[in-house]
Amino acid sequence: MVTDYKKIDLFGKTLIQKIDLKSPFYFSFPVAEQACFLYMLKGETQFKFNDNHIHIPTNYALLLNCSNSGNQLNNTNSSDGEIVIVTFHPDILKKVYERELPFIFQKNDRITNQLSGKINNDFLIQKYIEGLLFYFENPSLVNDEILVLKLKEIILLLAQTQDAGTIQVILSQLFSPATYTFKHIIEANMFSQVNVDDLAKKTNLSVSSFKREFKKIYRDTPANYIKSKRLERAAELLLLSDKRVTEVAFDCGFNDLANFTKSFHDKYNVTPTAYRTK
Template identity: 55%
Template sequence: MIIDHKKYDLFGKSMVQNIRIMAPFTFDFPISDNACFLYMLQGEMQYHRDEDRVNIPHKHALFLNCIQAGKTISSLNAAGINEIMVVNFHPDILKRIYDRELPLILQSAIISNKSVELLNSNFLIEKYIEGLLFYFQHPALVNEDILVLKLKEIILLLAQTPNVQAVRTIFAQLFSPAAYTFKQVVEANLFAQISMNELAQLHNLSISSFKREFARHYNSTPANYIKTKRLEKAAELLLISNERITDIAFNCGFNVLANFTKSFRDKYQCTPSEFRSGRGIVYLRVARK
């Protein structure tokens, strides 16, 4: 049950909201055309996405694209008051306040459908939230210029978090809302230094759902398919480039040289250096017969 709800609008649309909710509760977001920053001021909530559940502890935040993401939160405690601060990011308002050029954080060339990111406790963001609370306590001080400044401020702070890549991806979806296919996301990230869990997140899927979907598209496991493609790419680079073997391994997604060398030997029956020195040509000739 919502026991208190205050908000300020910017250019006719909700920009910042302070909401106090009595537990237990389940709250469904209305379908919206914006992204939002949801900060836990008091209590602890849980975000629902398919079979996934993401806990949002006190002083943590959730940044999400409200167009593509799941839209349900619920309380984790049986009783008590939960308080959240929500900042909304509407694409038309962002274009209006950045009338010359959108900042880099609102642009992304990453091929990903990721629409949700959990942000850990952050001192600067805590101070930002304290500033918003001050304006809710002194509404006579609030005007359009203040709200524009506060909107730009949180965007600058998000650009300084360790989650900036995910934040950029989610912001960019507001301006290019088309979703990528499952295979487009996989192929675009084959050689990236990311874990299986992170790759699943780029699809907005749990790891179990990602593995099922991968098997449906590729008739293989993610680990086998991705390792094979990375080794094939490394073998190609060994023959056509003068890059160091360590650099080739890293650029093909292997972050431990020993693991790369073992996997390469298992597949090609020689070390990467032997492959480069001539064994690779022999291997390719035999493979083509």
């Protein structure tokens, strides 16, 4: 249940919201062409989309593209919640950045349908949120110039966090929307340093749903199929290139040489070095 709600508008649209929630609570996001930065100021919550659940504890944040339905926050335990939300409207961003959008909003080359991402505890973002609370307590001091500066500030902070790659994937979809097929995402990331959990996020599915979809399309488990394809690619590179074995292993998605060597021997009954010599 919402016990207190405050908002601050910029150019006629909601920019910042502060919401106090009494447990148990449910909070649904409207479907719209916008993205939301949600900061858990107090308490904790679960973000639910499709059949995925992301736990957001105190001082952690969630970045969400609101272009799809079914996104909801919920908490059924005894802790109340306090949330601050900053909303990114494409038309306001274009107005604020008249010449060119920041890099974090520009189209990227990563093949993914990921629409949400958890942002780890960050000291500078904590201080930013504390600064926003001052304006909720002193609304008479708020004006458009200050709000534009605060909007630019959070964008700059997000671009500098350790989660900047994921943040760019989500925010760039506001201006370069793209929906990839399941197979397109798998093929594009086949030889990257990613695991099943990473691939599930890129397809915007839970791990269990991802495995079911994968089995339906490829008639095999993700682990078996991907390992087999990586080893086949490694065998090709061993014969067609002069790269060292460690480079071949890394280029094919293996981050452990011992594991690569054992897997290669299990498949081809010979070590990678002997395979190349033979």
